[in-house]
Amino acid sequence: MDIVVKEKDKISVHYTGTLSDGEVFDSSVNREPLAFEVGAGQMIAGFDNAVVGMKLREKKSVTIPASEAYGEVRPEMIQKISKDQLPPDINPQVGQQLASQLPSGEQLIVTVSEISESDITIDANHALAGKDLTFEIEVISIN
Numbered sequence: 001m002d003i004v005v006k007e008k009d010k011i012s013v014h015y016t017g018t019l020s021d022g023e024v025f026d027s028s029v030n031r032e033p034l035a036f037e038v039g040a041g042q043m044i045a046g047f048d049n050a051v052v053g054m055k056l057r058e059k060k061s062v063t064i065p066a067s068e069a070y071g072e073v074r075p076e077m078i079q080k081i082s083k084d085q086l087p088p089d090i091n092p093q094v095g096q097q098l099a100s101q102l103p104s105g106e107q108l109i110v111t112v113s114e115i116s117e118s119d120i121t122i123d124a125n126h127a128l129a130g131k132d133l134t135f136e137i138e139v140i141s142i143n
Contacts, residue, residue, distance in 0.1 A: 002055045003142055007039040010143040011051065016136045025128065033140040044069045050137060059138040066130050073130035078113065078123045092120050100124075 005011055012033035017026045028034050036042040038051060046064030054060065066072055086092065096112045100122075114121035 005038060005051045005054045005139060005142055007052065009038045010035065011038060012036075012140045013051065014138045014140055015047075018134045018136075020132055020134070025133075044133075046133075047135060047137075050135065051139065054137070054139045056139055056142055059136065061134060061136050063132055063134045065132050069131070069133045070126040070128040071130075073125050077125045078121060080114075080119045080121050082119055084118075086120070098122065 012035040014028045014033050015026075016024060016029060018024050039048055044064065046062070046068030049068070050060070050062040050064065083092075090098070092098070092112045092115055094112055094115060098110050098112065100108045100110050102108055108124055110122040110124045111127065112120055113123045
């Protein structure tokens with residue numbers, strides 16, 4: 001009987017993640033396989049669900065909707081701030097990532113999405129929010 005992946009298994013996989021236009025955004029190929037516990041919340045929900053039932057050395061392709069990946073873009077996570085609120089040594093560029101300190105002491109990484117004369121727009125959404133993701137997955141080990 002073939003062993004198949006189930007909840008709570010510790011597995012390792014090789015994967016390549018692509019966007020709908022075919023652009024590769026991440027891959028474990030040429031690196032160590034990715035190890036995780038299935039269903040433990042270490043992975044995006046759609047990836048966890050995709051590996052359940054796979055056999056050792058099985059390969060498959062799965063497209064995960066944004067809702068099961070990094071979620072939809074949340075408009076409240078995008079805000080405009082005045083440039084004079086920035087430290088004087090920062091010269092923001094579109095696409096630049098900045099660290100922002102929350103009142104809780106937690107650090108939040110934001111991306112500069114727009115720049116005007118007096119303001120910048122920062123986006124705290126995950127870079128892959130709102131995107132459907134396709135993964136080529138190969139199960140390397142099941143423990």
